[in-house]
Amino acid sequence: MSNEQIKNLEEIFEARIARDEKIEPKDWMPEKYRKTHIRQMSQHAHSEIVGMLPEGNWISRAPSLRRKAALLAKVQDEAGHGLYLYSACETLGISRDELYEQLHSGKAKYSSIFNYPTVTWADMGAIGWLVDGAAIINQVPLCNTSFGPYARAMVRVCKEESFHQRQGFEIMHKLCNGTPEQKDMAQDALNRWWWPSLMMLGPTDAESIHTEQSMKWKLKRKSNDELRQQFIDQTVPQADVLGLTIPDKDLKWNEEKGSYDFGEIDWDEFWQVVKGHGPSNKKRMKARVGAWEEGAWVRDAAMAHAEKKEANKLKKAI
Amino acid sequence: MSNEQIKNLEEIFEARIARDEKIEPKDWMPEKYRKTHIRQMSQHAHSEIVGMLPEGNWISRAPSLRRKAALLAKVQDEAGHGLYLYSACETLGISRDELYEQLHSGKAKYSSIFNYPTVTWADMGAIGWLVDGAAIINQVPLCNTSFGPYARAMVRVCKEESFHQRQGFEIMHKLCNGTPEQKDMAQDALNRWWWPSLMMLGPTDAESIHTEQSMKWKLKRKSNDELRQQFIDQTVPQADVLGLTIPDKDLKWNEEKGSYDFGEIDWDEFWQVVKGHGPSNKKRMKARVGAWEEGAWVRDAAMAHAEKKEANKLKKAI
Amino acid sequence: MNKKHLFDYIISIADNSLILAQRLGELCGHGPTLETDIAGTNIALDLIGQTRNYYQYAAQIQGEGKTEDDLAFLRLEREYKNVLLVEQPNEHFGYVMGRQFLFDVYHLLFMNELLKSKDETLAAIAKKGIKEVSYHKRFSGDWVKRLGDGTEESNQKMQEAIDELWAYTDELFDQPEADKTMIAEGVAVDTLKFKETYYEEVSTLLKEANLQVPESKYFIRGGKTGVHSEFMGYILSDMQYMQRTYPNMEW
């Protein structure tokens, strides 16, 4: 194709997006669109898969059968999200093995919040309430993103995430209305997860790359700082309901701007974790890589078996 | 050497043993003496090493710091016993690696009692009291056995075993004077360890091989059934002190013979365990073989390092 | 009706599902594929669901005001009556599928009989569970076939797992006193009725999976009388941790 032709196609493409039409895998798309989507969707998929680990850590120790079942179901949902997000990526011509390889080699990122350890049961509440809460704020706008498979995956994901968020809040609520030890546990979890949750919404706009292009493609509809403000404004009243204190002495309602002012985020910590040096990065990667490597013989066997069955079918057909 | 000469040497050898002289590694000895000793001593060494596992299973869960320390010390003693018994074997011209190989391949046996699981803390008491108790009965006569290194090792082993036995009894005593739950735990442990302890003294005389020759060499001074009777007669009054019931409805003092009559032993169970099909045989062997295989690179490194150091010394000397 | 025996009987069924679910739960996020993680979690969820029904009923029979969680989390190790098979560790995926398959074949036969129990609650639990358990059995059976008839390595690993786990199958059919009384009452399942079928079904699939049917006649038992393997203590120390550390609280 000539440059001219490509330019035409690009214009048509951008116009379609501007008209809110969905782009489907078989449609023509600019290479950068394809790559950006693979990057963002796979990062999202990886986050789901790595995100199974901190919560998986409490399955064996959940304090009641009801909670154990709910936690299992939640982690299962995350696996499910991972699965359709990987599938959505695959529609763009990359294999799941390649995606895993990117995760395992450290080339692909995942949400850095999953590099914090889950140290008490209340963390199951805090993760649902705060982490899933922040995730929803990130993801709801994506239900209208331009790439069809991603938008459709997001609709389903958001529905489940919002169930998880309510479930997390309910865990916190139970703790906050329990014994003083339980309430302490809840407050402690909030203290530990609050700042990482704010960081989860990404670096400040000043430091953020990819934003402009992503806005155009509806891969991003609000800036990180706007999303963060929305998260804070939504969450502070929920903490009040729980009777918990947000661990930020600078947090204050700003009547004028109609939202909360808040303290400074420790971006050094954020970058340390993003670069692979957070409290649990090594543990998470060992778990994922370990599962993959130890499972190799199983996947090989499944493949070999399927081939044998196929061959047998052929033999019988002849 | 002519057969005549050998026969002479053998006569001299047997006469020395009869005079209670000790045979030392460099002395002439019949091949069968050497082999029998390697077999028995290594079996004993293996028992110490495998015997570390059922008790090691409770180190991380010992109920007090004092008990944790005592248990660690006991397991350490067992490693020590293993160490001098292996060394005693090595004086007969077999390497430790060969001995391990025999253990790992299943060619060499170890005391079958260590193939039972330790399921409660009281098992730490029962093992000390009963298993070490039975071991002492087996081993005390060996302090005067004919082979010097074995006899000397046994002197030290017996001293420590008898400390362990008292310690085990003390654990039981504490439980029996504790809460009803603790007493139940003690009774339950006695119920589970009693019969295997009786089996530990070996098959009935009728089924026992090697006995006659072993008697001559002072590798055995009483028959299995005699040792078993001695163990029962010694242990029943101790159970009375503890206020525990021996799980044998046929157990009864026999005034006439001046010892206890007791019920029938389930020899099928004994042989099942000896043949490798007891409740924990697989687990024990996996632990030993696993430790050995996973430690190979460490032993190789130590060897390589020692060689480098040696080479450096030489280089400097030249 | 002997209440104590009925209680014991229900508990022994419930414990099987609980401990197997606990083992499956450990694996979540660590399996060879996402799809197997999802399926494994599904099976765990089904088992916990069944377990809750059993414990709720047992607590009601017992009539001491205990909850399902008291029964699940606050007994001593010797009071758990699950078979040894279900507590065996997740050594590798072949073990996990082997353990599951050897249990599932039993479990489905069991459920099909429990359906006929004179005890309506038990029959209802069975009715609800049968579909779930059929799915478990299909899933684990398919994997045994894939691994048995996959590569040379997978065949070896699967065979090894079956050879080891085989020793725990006979216990499935043991009938402690409570079972016998309840069988006589028409409440409990007479497991001996389908023992032969069990070994036939298992053997047929193993052969189809290109695996040897173990010939060992030595079996290991203990779980049904509360004498567990050394693995059980560690399962319980994790499982009971919260309830033991924070007694008498609601979650």
Add this chain to the structure above:
Amino acid sequence: MNKKHLFDYIISIADNSLILAQRLGELCGHGPTLETDIAGTNIALDLIGQTRNYYQYAAQIQGEGKTEDDLAFLRLEREYKNVLLVEQPNEHFGYVMGRQFLFDVYHLLFMNELLKSKDETLAAIAKKGIKEVSYHKRFSGDWVKRLGDGTEESNQKMQEAIDELWAYTDELFDQPEADKTMIAEGVAVDTLKFKETYYEEVSTLLKEANLQVPESKYFIRGGKTGVHSEFMGYILSDMQYMQRTYPNMEW
């Protein structure tokens, strides 16, 4: 004298020894040679001995009638103040020796300072412990050298362990509030005094062992404020099992 701070300070020292001993105890019977099993057990025994002295003293300072075992076994995870280094898992023997070595170098420097504490009990515990800790350091240092300067494989494994464990060294020198107050009182050790010496000593031995001194400036902390790694919960669920399951009993 602030009793609460003194108590907190002692506990934080004791917890290091307890948790490290717990990790070593797991290994017993599973090491690469009998000799290393014996030495590892020895170190664990020394550490438990020290731990008991510390807890006994802490219980006395606290004055609430608690025992060494109450303090060792009956706190919540967030109340344990050991550094993250000592709770790291026994991944392989290189990790075990690396962890030990990185702790021992610190521990000996620490003990040498604690010897001068104005608190006589602490000084006495240090005096008793120094010989033990010197032995630990020689043992672990020798193994780091053997493995670093052994085979290619052992060098790689040892390097890997050091690279990972390095991230936990900086926390050794953190001084929470209790430490600061106690340093001002002349009771606690000012760890910053020997931080440089620590890294010099460690680096010297690593170089001698043919290993690279890690250059990462990213460190992980948390243990001293009671925020532990995910490994800690499992350590505690085993360690506390008996005391939690059978409360208020003597053993």
